[in-house]
Amino acid sequence: MGVSVSRGLDRERLVDFGKSVYSLVIVLVLWELVAQLGLIHYYFLPPLSDVLGTFVELTLSGRMLNAAWLTLQRAFVGLFVACALGVVVGVLSARNRLVSWFFDPIITIGYPVPVISLIPVFMLWFGIGDVSKMVLVAVGCFWPIAINARNATRGVDENLVWSARMMGTSDRRLLWKVILPAAAPGILTGIQIAMPISLIITFVFEMVAGGGGLGALEIQGVRSFESPQVYAAIFAIMLVGYALDRGLRSIRDRLLEWT
Amino acid sequence: LGLGLGGGGSSTLGLAFTVPVENLGSLLDIPEIQDQAGNLGDAYQLEVSQNSSTPDSLNQMAAGEVDMALLTTVSYASAVQQEAVPGNISMIATDFWDAHPEHYGFTIYSKGDSDVTEVADLEGKKLGVNSLGTGIHAVYVKRLRQADIDPENDVQFVELPFPSFTSAIKDGRVDAGIYPALFAVQARSEGFNPVFSSQDTWDEEYPFAYMAASNSSLDEKSDAFQAFGEDYRGIVDYAFNNRDEVVSLAAEHFELPESLVDGFFLTEQDYYREDVRIDFERLQAAMDEMANLGFIDESFDVQQFATNEYLPQGSS
Amino acid sequence: MAHADLTAPETIPEPLQGAVAFVVRWIPLLVLAAGWELVSGWMVPEAVLPGPIAVFAETADLVASGEVFADLFLSVFRVAVGLGASILIGVALGIGMARSEPVENVFDVFLSLLYPIPKTALVPLAILWLGVGTSTAVLIVFLACLLPIVLNSYNAASDVDRNLIWSAQMMGTDGRRLLWKVVFPATIPEIMTGVRQAIPIAFIALVSAELIASNAGIGHLILAAGQIGNYTQMFAAIVVVSATAYAAVRGFEVLESRVMVWA
């Protein structure tokens, strides 16, 4: 009996899965058909099979992995620096009047600056190598992280602070024992917001200034009119984005098991 | 957001160029020069725009945003091969030639006191290039191979915009850079060393930059193109006959120092560009070489993708 | 929160307090600008980092001469169209997906695929399809803004308080009217939140598209100025686009507080 129940369930799950992806399947099949029949110019839309072929080819030849490694390295180092600075500045400006007085207006003004527009500036200052990309990623990711850390710290329930106080926690220990853990969800949210920004900046920088990486691979596809390479690079970017998003989520789930 | 200028009954031709002054077609962006085009305004209207790279121009052509564009060896070759523009494209005029013995050819410069003085010294160095996979990049690749240096592994290419080459060489971010005519003026005045030039690389001159149009535009607006071809020929003649005036007009219009433009335009420091008609033989040779160097998969018959029929007969 | 004290000393007469608070509030920015002015031309050559005075003079010049407006208006137009379309379509999609399973089944998978892509990676693809120019920029702005708006309206529309819907039903509202009379208004605050999140994203998308491929617009102006080495103008253009983004965010916040008197 148990068997039949689980089989019934599996079937149900299968049907649900089918419902949720049938539209994608239709579109993919249409893509292949339309491209194979030549209804759309090859350069605009090469058949899906060609794109996948190119993807496999680029991956096997190592170009794709190499590019992905470059991109990830730049995005990660920048994001990491932004996390360190952003969390410190954010938490301090919520807890310390002087820091808050100094940074609040700067954050208000700095946050809406489209950092992407600084790419030419950074090419000028730091050249076009890895450093300028990493620094710009750090600058771009700093704002959301700092703002979220600040707001999360400000929003810590006063009763929690009072609870700790009455049980004998000193001012200094308060930060570690209460403020940081209580603000952790907000801080992580800031990092989650910053992650796609780090990728955006890296990609655009690679497209504009070259130096390898997935962005360069993609724009090279455009420059040499190899549209399958463009699509394949986007597949890779999608996978990278997906993996990073999942990764952050699972870190969050593990770290914030209590939420 | 179609900002059709003028309009009237005549068709509008969209033209995209990349480098001011160096691309002769860019002169058409200057109103005073447009006044010299007799058919313009009657037989056709013209919309001129500037792009940051030739692939951008090709994509604009593919999307139907412009009808013709200035291209260079590799962008033309790969566009034809990949049929990047639906219905493909045809070259309708030459813009300039590279490696002509009596004219400027792409030259690689290093700093005046640098120990990089000849091709062999480039091994293991950082080389400035505007963009990989272009005809300019091909000059490097061809010469390095001749000198037994592997362009993939033995040197490091650094992509930089041309205007920042000089400062990049000066503060050592790259060891050498390849200069087009417009920027070479500055390199010379800084006292940079020429390491090698395309004349050392190619045995013979070859057409490097071209005016190309999409076949569908040529079909739809053939009368307009005919009239444009005549005007284009006329403008080139006008430029040669009134050099000084054109130099100051161009400098003013593109906001460049007049001395800079005067330092090369239509002198022996400029490319060879007297004849805008297409030389099929040399073009075929250039395309074969691009295939040889691996910039395109295989060569093709240029007769099918180039035509002189829009240019008036006779020399200029 | 008790950080008001620093900004409004009580010993000062009241009418002055506001002014003093204002000045005190902006001192940090002045400090920053002074540091910038010092560094420029002293530690770093002025050509590489023009000082704030030069940059603001150039900005004023750009604005006064009207030189920047053609590019600026084009960019603002691109943002407005892209963002506007993403609001219209995003809200419809979000509410539709939340309240109807077939609609959700069709679109969910595409949005999940779009989600992990940094939208600017689609610029080259957009160039293939649409060429270089306004349509590409608009498409990228649209795509980049779509998800925050869809997600916010989807979540809000799924979580509309059951009791609100029941309230309306007991008073005789049903069917599609329910969407219009209850689900949509109940979702407005989150839609606004989505739009507020989307505005800075829209500007990032815009500048990316214009940097990668464009022949006009403020992003192109920045790149072009950088390429010919006119760094003062480049910085001025950055100031202009940042100010525009800032004004857009602020303007929206004002609008939001007007529209949402009830929230």
Place this chain on the structure above:
Amino acid sequence: MINGRVTVSDLNKVYRSGEEETKAIDDLSFEVEGGEFLTVVGPSGCGKSTLLYLIAGFLDPTSGTIAVDGDPISGPGTDRGVVFQDYALFPWRTVEDNVMYGLEENGADEDERRETAQRFIDMMGLSGHEEKYPKELSGGMKQRVALARTLAYDPKILLMDEPFGALDQPLRESLQDHLLDIWRDIGKTVVFITHDVEEAVYLSERVMVMTNQPGTRKSVYDIDLDRTRSREEVITSDAFAETKNEVWKSLHEETQQDTRL
């Protein structure tokens, strides 16, 4: 007009979510006379809200029927109005617009709507607050707007789910008195849910105690108090204390089995 007799027969309700089934209501039958004030008390989770939402027509019974004046119901209808514990006011509408909502949906014309709304706003002592939004009101005011909104479109039956549960005692008492006044004036059938025994006994003509989950009828008490007297006199009276103790004991028997502790 025979108004608002509610007949509940052999009612069962089972919640299904995934593989789990929760029996919320078990074979429940009772009747509320037109114009009667019935209170339902019962342990937490025994199915009181479920019962109310079934009568309102928001949920469908698993089996059994609910009839209003003899006609079985099928879905929500304007003959029954619910007052929710959390008010469920439309936050984007002002007090006046909230009160007018039901009239709007039932085709009353502008003037009529405004007039009726004003009458109920006045009745609830809310005049002067017509243009305020719900967020600007205190809990007690919100609850009165909710009551006005439901009364305004004139349902025969009022269904109230712990409407005063979120309010503090003084506010709660004053709204109880207010509700009693209105009920006496306009004569509606009221089904009132609470877990506060004092409230139940003070307000209603009959109290039904429900068993632990799955809920069904445990016992019913007729309340016989002289309601012409003031609150103070009523709640200090012996009769009140006695009935209250009886109901409390009956409820206590059920809650002793409470396992949440």
Place this chain on the structure above:
Amino acid sequence: MINGRVTVSDLNKVYRSGEEETKAIDDLSFEVEGGEFLTVVGPSGCGKSTLLYLIAGFLDPTSGTIAVDGDPISGPGTDRGVVFQDYALFPWRTVEDNVMYGLEENGADEDERRETAQRFIDMMGLSGHEEKYPKELSGGMKQRVALARTLAYDPKILLMDEPFGALDQPLRESLQDHLLDIWRDIGKTVVFITHDVEEAVYLSERVMVMTNQPGTRKSVYDIDLDRTRSREEVITSDAFAETKNEVWKSLHEETQQDTRL
């Protein structure tokens, strides 16, 4: 050890925010004996929470003093423990870690901490839930963890701000009995705030009624009930009903002036 006498003398508290001043407590004096259970009732907004937080040392009085066993307080101290209405558990700590927090901060060693924590967890009937996070607990369980956490580090004085206000009646009653048992066992001074008169009378030895805002002492009632009897017997007794009515009337006089309606 003379344990936990709280002396409040001439206490005043004015809140300032911007230009506005709110007088919350007006010239209040009273004393709670060591080991006494005092309940404070009063209309909403009269300053009950303010009073409690002043005693806890979270807020500074505008004037007047608060002394514990004769020593004026200055800030929070481990001699006074607060149980908050919304529990204020550390959500990132398990039940056990929450209960151990105070011991940790006061330098108890690992073994001692664990043992003490376990004792209070058992006392609260929470064994088996040690490894759960607060989000996995019901309201009643959370409130018991909060109580265990505060009792564990052994403050002389328990300050409780409407600790059972968010719970439904059966749960509330069972926690009240639980609290009474513990209080009898371990003998602490308790200051308990509520707005429920029945709760006040049932729990405490003395009830202090406060006036409307700005709050001060209105009246104090000694409660004389035989607490050896069961809840049922206590609350159905005449003495209980009588005291309750007295307190209720006193409070009612204040809330009649309630203007929130």
